[in-house]
Amino acid sequence: MDNATARSVMTSEVVVIPPDARILKIAALMRQHRISAVPVVDKGGALVGIVTEADLMRRLAVMAEKPPSWFASLFADPSEEADRFARSHGFVAEEIMTTELVTVSLETPVAEIAALLEQRHIRRVLVVKAGRLCGIVSRADLLRVLDEPRNDAADASDERIRLAVIAAMRREHWAYSPYTSISVEDGVVTFHGFSQDRAVQRGLRVLAGCIPGVKGVVDKTTLMPPEMLYQAL
Structure with missing residues (x-):
């Protein structure tokens, strides 16, 4: 594990969706492939966002929310409220996706990735090169590294x-x-x-x-x- 990098542990065959993918299709893809997030790439192949289970749950949870009071709305930031409304009421990926992406390079050490997941309280990071998606490193990928037998210095005196x-x-x-x-x-x-x-x-x-x-x-x-x-x- 000491010398492992994102390149050696990442999942490279990643299911991706276009910005105009509809919510029902996204949910079906997640169920079909048993994944909890889907990166969003544009027509040129550039990474533009990611739709996670949390994004889809937000879409459902809004049905149970009560509208803010008249007094509270006086102090609300219109821009933040508009963004929140779009993400919780949107119908396609680009309307609900997370755009503040946590990414790493192919050579980022596994230890740094583990620390990043812990610090940011996230379940995965995207591996990119020149803005293009190369793969995903999830918590499960890191656990597989821990499972590997340690052969180094096995016969140390x-x-x-x-x-x-x-x-x-x-x-x-x-x-x-x-x-x-x-x-x-x-x-x-x-x-x-x-x-x-x-x-x-x-x-x-x-x-x-x-x-x-x-x-x-x-x-x-x-x-x-x-x-x-x-x-x-």
Whole structure:
């Protein structure tokens, strides 16, 4: 996963629609292909928007909405209200689609894509090159990367693994402690000594498990006594 990019994980065979595609057709395409979003491209092949399940749900939800009060309408932004009305009452893709697109390049690292999905609270990003759609990277695509077996450094020596764990601990301010030692035998990392609290114990187990070549993690640390914890702080 460390060297994976959008190019290597994206879905390249993407269902697309023209700006004049009608809502019923869009909904049918989503059901047929079991997808939750459809990019919109113009006649020249340029990406202009995307219609998601949320856009279609907005179209349905408006039926249950009550009109704003006369007083509230005095303070409403006419431009925003017009855009909202068009998107919730439109009949074709270009009227309801999302145009503020989140895109990445073919060489964007998978880690950056995952962070982007998390930060923007979205389910997918569009992969583009020179304004043209190349593919889509969804949360499901990233999960498939996590499922891939880790072959790198599978035969790493115990000493190499121990040094890698120590280096990883030094990079995390919460992890490194003179009261915690590490041993490695047959690829199994064992923590000895004391740790600050249970959150640190859990974090150390995860940290060691991320090191290539590690076959297991054993935690034999105990929580620091109050007097030792005070000295450590």
